[in-house]
Amino acid sequence: MAAPQKFLDFIDSNVPKLIDRLAEAVAIPSISGDASRRQDVYKMGSWLEAQLNKFGVKTEAIPLGQEHIEGQVLELPPAIVGRIGEDPKKKTILIYGHFDVQPANVSDGWNTDPFKMHFDKESGRMYGRGTTDDKGPIMGWLNVLEAHHNLGIELPVNMRFCFEGMEESGSEGLDEFIGTEAKKGNDGWFGGVDCVCISDNYWLNDRTPALTYGLRGLTYFNVLVSGPGADLHSGIFGGAVYEPMTALIALMGKLVTQDGQILIPGVYDGIKPAASDELEIYEKLDYSVQDLEASAGGKIAISDDKSTVLMARMRNPSLSLHGIEGAFSGVGAKTVIPATVGGKFSLRLVPPQQPDDIRAKVETYLQAEFAKLNTKCTMKIEYLHGGIPWVADHRHWNYQAAKNATEAVYLRSPDFTREGGSIPVTLTFAENLGVNVLLLPMGRGDDGAHSTNEKLDLSNYIQGTKLLGSYLYEVASITSKA
Amino acid sequence: MAAPQKFLDFIDSNVPKLIDRLAEAVAIPSISGDASRRQDVYKMGSWLEAQLNKFGVKTEAIPLGQEHIEGQVLELPPAIVGRIGEDPKKKTILIYGHFDVQPANVSDGWNTDPFKMHFDKESGRMYGRGTTDDKGPIMGWLNVLEAHHNLGIELPVNMRFCFEGMEESGSEGLDEFIGTEAKKGNDGWFGGVDCVCISDNYWLNDRTPALTYGLRGLTYFNVLVSGPGADLHSGIFGGAVYEPMTALIALMGKLVTQDGQILIPGVYDGIKPAASDELEIYEKLDYSVQDLEASAGGKIAISDDKSTVLMARMRNPSLSLHGIEGAFSGVGAKTVIPATVGGKFSLRLVPPQQPDDIRAKVETYLQAEFAKLNTKCTMKIEYLHGGIPWVADHRHWNYQAAKNATEAVYLRSPDFTREGGSIPVTLTFAENLGVNVLLLPMGRGDDGAHSTNEKLDLSNYIQGTKLLGSYLYEVASITSKA
Ligand SMILES: [Zn+2]
Ligand SMILES: [Zn+2]
Ligand SMILES: [Zn+2]
Ligand SMILES: [Zn+2]
Numbered sequence: 001m002a003a004p005q006k007f008l009d010f011i012d013s014n015v016p017k018l019i020d021r022l023a024e025a026v027a028i029p030s031i032s033g034d035a036s037r038r039q040d041v042y043k044m045g046s047w048l049e050a051q052l053n054k055f056g057v058k059t060e061a062i063p064l065g066q067e068h069i070e071g072q073v074l075e076l077p078p079a080i081v082g083r084i085g086e087d088p089k090k091k092t093i094l095i096y097g098h099f100d101v102q103p104a105n106v107s108d109g110w111n112t113d114p115f116k117m118h119f120d121k122e123s124g125r126m127y128g129r130g131t132t133d134d135k136g137p138i139m140g141w142l143n144v145l146e147a148h149h150n151l152g153i154e155l156p157v158n159m160r161f162c163f164e165g166m167e168e169s170g171s172e173g174l175d176e177f178i179g180t181e182a183k184k185g186n187d188g189w190f191g192g193v194d195c196v197c198i199s200d201n202y203w204l205n206d207r208t209p210a211l212t213y214g215l216r217g218l219t220y221f222n223v224l225v226s227g228p229g230a231d232l233h234s235g236i237f238g239g240a241v242y243e244p245m246t247a248l249i250a251l252m253g254k255l256v257t258q259d260g261q262i263l264i265p266g267v268y269d270g271i272k273p274a275a276s277d278e279l280e281i282y283e284k285l286d287y288s289v290q291d292l293e294a295s296a297g298g299k300i301a302i303s304d305d306k307s308t309v310l311m312a313r314m315r316n317p318s319l320s321l322h323g324i325e326g327a328f329s330g331v332g333a334k335t336v337i338p339a340t341v342g343g344k345f346s347l348r349l350v351p352p353q354q355p356d357d358i359r360a361k362v363e364t365y366l367q368a369e370f371a372k373l374n375t376k377c378t379m380k381i382e383y384l385h386g387g388i389p390w391v392a393d394h395r396h397w398n399y400q401a402a403k404n405a406t407e408a409v410y411l412r413s414p415d416f417t418r419e420g421g422s423i424p425v426t427l428t429f430a431e432n433l434g435v436n437v438l439l440l441p442m443g444r445g446d447d448g449a450h451s452t453n454e455k456l457d458l459s460n461y462i463q464g465t466k467l468l469g470s471y472l473y474e475v476a477s478i479t480s481k482a
Numbered sequence: 483m484a485a486p487q488k489f490l491d492f493i494d495s496n497v498p499k500l501i502d503r504l505a506e507a508v509a510i511p512s513i514s515g516d517a518s519r520r521q522d523v524y525k526m527g528s529w530l531e532a533q534l535n536k537f538g539v540k541t542e543a544i545p546l547g548q549e550h551i552e553g554q555v556l557e558l559p560p561a562i563v564g565r566i567g568e569d570p571k572k573k574t575i576l577i578y579g580h581f582d583v584q585p586a587n588v589s590d591g592w593n594t595d596p597f598k599m600h601f602d603k604e605s606g607r608m609y610g611r612g613t614t615d616d617k618g619p620i621m622g623w624l625n626v627l628e629a630h631h632n633l634g635i636e637l638p639v640n641m642r643f644c645f646e647g648m649e650e651s652g653s654e655g656l657d658e659f660i661g662t663e664a665k666k667g668n669d670g671w672f673g674g675v676d677c678v679c680i681s682d683n684y685w686l687n688d689r690t691p692a693l694t695y696g697l698r699g700l701t702y703f704n705v706l707v708s709g710p711g712a713d714l715h716s717g718i719f720g721g722a723v724y725e726p727m728t729a730l731i732a733l734m735g736k737l738v739t740q741d742g743q744i745l746i747p748g749v750y751d752g753i754k755p756a757a758s759d760e761l762e763i764y765e766k767l768d769y770s771v772q773d774l775e776a777s778a779g780g781k782i783a784i785s786d787d788k789s790t791v792l793m794a795r796m797r798n799p800s801l802s803l804h805g806i807e808g809a810f811s812g813v814g815a816k817t818v819i820p821a822t823v824g825g826k827f828s829l830r831l832v833p834p835q836q837p838d839d840i841r842a843k844v845e846t847y848l849q850a851e852f853a854k855l856n857t858k859c860t861m862k863i864e865y866l867h868g869g870i871p872w873v874a875d876h877r878h879w880n881y882q883a884a885k886n887a888t889e890a891v892y893l894r895s896p897d898f899t900r901e902g903g904s905i906p907v908t909l910t911f912a913e914n915l916g917v918n919v920l921l922l923p924m925g926r927g928d929d930g931a932h933s934t935n936e937k938l939d940l941s942n943y944i945q946g947t948k949l950l951g952s953y954l955y956e957v958a959s960i961t962s963k964a
Binding site: 033069102103108109169170202216218220222226227228229230231232233234235236237238239240241242243245246247249250252253256257258259260292296297298299300301302309310312313316317318319320321322323324325327328329330331332333334335336337338339344346348373374375376377384385419420421422445448449450451452453 | 515584585590591651652684698700702704708709710711712713714715716717718719720721722723724725727728729731732734735738739740741742774777778779780781782783784791792794795798799800801802803804805806807809810811812813814815816817818819820821826828830855856857858859866867901902903904927930931932933934935
């Protein structure tokens with residue numbers, strides 16, 4: 001059962017309206033990591049709730065408690081949950097998305113205001129923070145709902161929605177809500193859910209749709225080194241005191257080699273090398289080292305071999321150094337010895353790595369390396385957050401429906417990929433609901449999520465909306481035959 | 483010839499007024515390194531000029547050209563020069579000070595607004611940005627001028643003033659002005675100057691006045707490593723690309739050991755170990771490792787031996803890592819692979835080290851170490867600024883006058899010190915005018931210049947004002963005897 005033509009036609013004939021919808025969402029700077037923007041996260045949630053209601057979805061704003069951020073106690077933005085369709089003969093699909101975004105400032109190097117969506121007609125690209133991560137996909141669902149509502153067509157499945165406003169800040173509060181509701185079984189918000197669909201990742205390249213069945217996990221650390229009581233002048237104190245920055249840089253330099261080898265003992269324990277049939281998957285993917293370098297914007301691939309690069313991203317752990325808090329980070333030449341500096345780094349994890357185990361290994365290693373420095377500075381390790389790696393069964397009907405929908409809309413088979421990033425909620429749903437979870441990306445590999453000049457191609461937005469709608473029909477079709 | 487009693491009495495009986503003067507100066511946030519505060523630097527210069535005029539000093543605001551900062555072209559704040567007294571029988575003393583300050587924000591950890599001076603009566607401390615560096619000493623000179631003006635006493639020497647507003651940003655434009663004027667000989671602004679007095683450094687400790695006859699030089703670098711075209715998401719790219727941060731941290735880790743040993747080949751060339759008579763100087767200074775740790779606010783001294791610590795500060799080179807520009811420096815856990823990162827570090831130099839030679843050695847070393855990394859990232863080394871180290875003849879009458887004045891005001895002999903910081907203008911005056919330059923500090927070693935909660939003790943301000951005035955009388959006295 002393919003999607004009805006009038007649904008597809010509705011999307012094609014309402015393109016300007018759908019663009020406006022995304023622009024409206026982008027214009028609300030719902031940055032969850034910035035306390036001063038918290039009101040905008042609330043606002044974004046209310047805006048989304050109103051849209052859902054308009055298209056017949058019953059919603060509820062779920063309070064998720066409080067958090068401590070930048071010395072303030074703040075209410076967490078509520079999760080917006082919704083339901084439409086109660087037909088016991090239909091499958092019930094749970095949709096997840098997040099309406100918060102990463103920070104963005106023009107001064108970071110944006111060509112246009114990140115919170116005023118810029119549609120470049122020549123390239124067909126829509127630039128703005130959240131266009132691809134994750135407001136574009138959420139708008140895709142709204143577009144599907146609007147089409148059915150306006151056309152008066154019944155949806156082929158029952159739908160449940162769970163949209164959150166804290167994904168970019170560790171999904172605070174959501175896990176507990178999902179866990180609590182899941183325990184209520186059929187009486188809970190997720191009662192009767194047959195599978196989950198999440199659109200919050202990207203194609204491997206800029207031409208081939210993808211379905212994603214694996215994610216790397218994450219452990220994020222802040223290693224703090226302290227010495228003086230306050231920042232010191234390097235003229236007055238340089239040479240006479242132990243300097244926290246020197247110690248921190250030494251520690252950070254012992255974590256990973258330039259070619260990506262992680263130096264923490266035991267960190268690779270249990271990770272199996274790829275067998276020949278697994279290697280074959282990577283060789284078959286529509287991908288090249290040039291694709292990687294194009295999306296990275298530089299000739300910096302770790303290898304000239306496609307499979308090596310793909311495995312580095314999909315099935316091997318990695319360690320990145322993100323920056324330093326408390327050191328001099330401005331322009332110019334400040335002659336400061338910073339008093340306390342925090343080195344931020346994180347590891348991407350793959351099965352069977354577990355965050356708690358990796359955390360223990362990192363801490364043991366840092367303690368040992370710090371002791372070797374023989375310094376009078378002191379060290380403290382903060383564990384900022386963690387997420388388990390995940391791999392799903394891609395032979396499940398949920399994936400087959402998405403494959404069929406992709407073939408119907410894009411006239412080609414999707415790449416089956418594993419993703420390098422972590423979307424911890426994937427695991428929360430998989431574990432709590434015990435159902436198959438599908439990652440169905442809308443955007444391309446070069447969209448620049450979390451980066452400057454984040455964009456979504458109009459074709460991905462429009463075809464992506466059709467894909468989301470078609471997926472629902474393919475689910476209905478494949479499960480009625482089964 | 484001691485200072486007249488009525489001058490000293492005037493200072494003692496006008497303390498609240500002198501405090502207000504400093505508070506008024508602190509209230510103008512004349513941060514030279516911040517383009518958005520440029521108007522405040524101009525304002526501070528005008529304020530200073532008006533004060534000088536009020537007390538009978540003829541002034542001129544000298545345009546110093548333009549600079550490029552944060553993508554803007556800005557007029558440099560003019561130098562404020564002045565003259566009072568034209569008696570050929572008197573010595574002519576040139577006074578230097580700077581009316582710009584370092585950046586400061588409450589969020590850096592200040593207990594009070596850095597630009598609203600807070601006088602804590604209990605401790606006798608005046609807190610605020612610029613209280614000790616360098617508005618306090620400038621106010622000291624204004625206090626001396628006001629006293630003489632109001633009391634109708636003639637100054638014992640001719641005075642020349644040179645105050646600048648760009649010291650904290652490399653003294654842009656000033657060197658050229660001084661060089662040009664010096665070449666004009668007696669027709670220039672510095673014609674007839676017999677010696678220079680600069681109050682822009684600090685006592686070694688918090689109890690013993692000091693005269694300073696040496697300064698370390700400086701070379702400041704920004705080593706830039708680039709890779710991707712924009713910041714990347716570590717989930718998507720971590721492991722698959724060469725990361726600029728990993729390369730930069732590796733490079734920064736090869737510059738200096740935790741105990742302060744500089745690892746750049748040839749950097750120590752020509753520096754002689756201290757002979758026994760030089761060691762004796764350090765042993766005699768009124769200083770302890772506890773003093774250092776008290777002013778640093780932490781038990782982080784590089785040695786338990788007083789002379790070792792003093793030599794590390796006064797006569798040995800050092801290397802400090804200041805921070806990284808372009809990396810993640812905020813709070814929280816951003817999973818970014820920064821595209822271009824600039825590591826800021828500087829070396830403090832001592833004779834016979836020369837900035838150009840050290841620069842060449844640093845660049846050669848970094849190029850070699852970068853090549854060893856075998857990375858596809860690229861490196862660029864920016865040389866931000868440099869200054870030659872300096873040592874003066876402390877047996878000159880200029881120093882003897884300051885010593886006599888110290889003994890008259892503080893009833894004790896000053897420490898003769900060398901300073902770890904650089905005040906490049908010292909060298910500019912010494913080389914261009916060919917006269918003796920004296921560094922006569924007003925504040926204490928724990929004042930926290932360039933740091934949070936910068937302060938000046940009221941007693942240092944008041945006794946320091948008396949010291950500056952008395953120094954002028956001692957100059958007149960010692961040179962008339964000679
Ligand atoms: Zn996302
Ligand atoms: Zn994201
Ligand atoms: Zn200064
Ligand atoms: Zn300064």
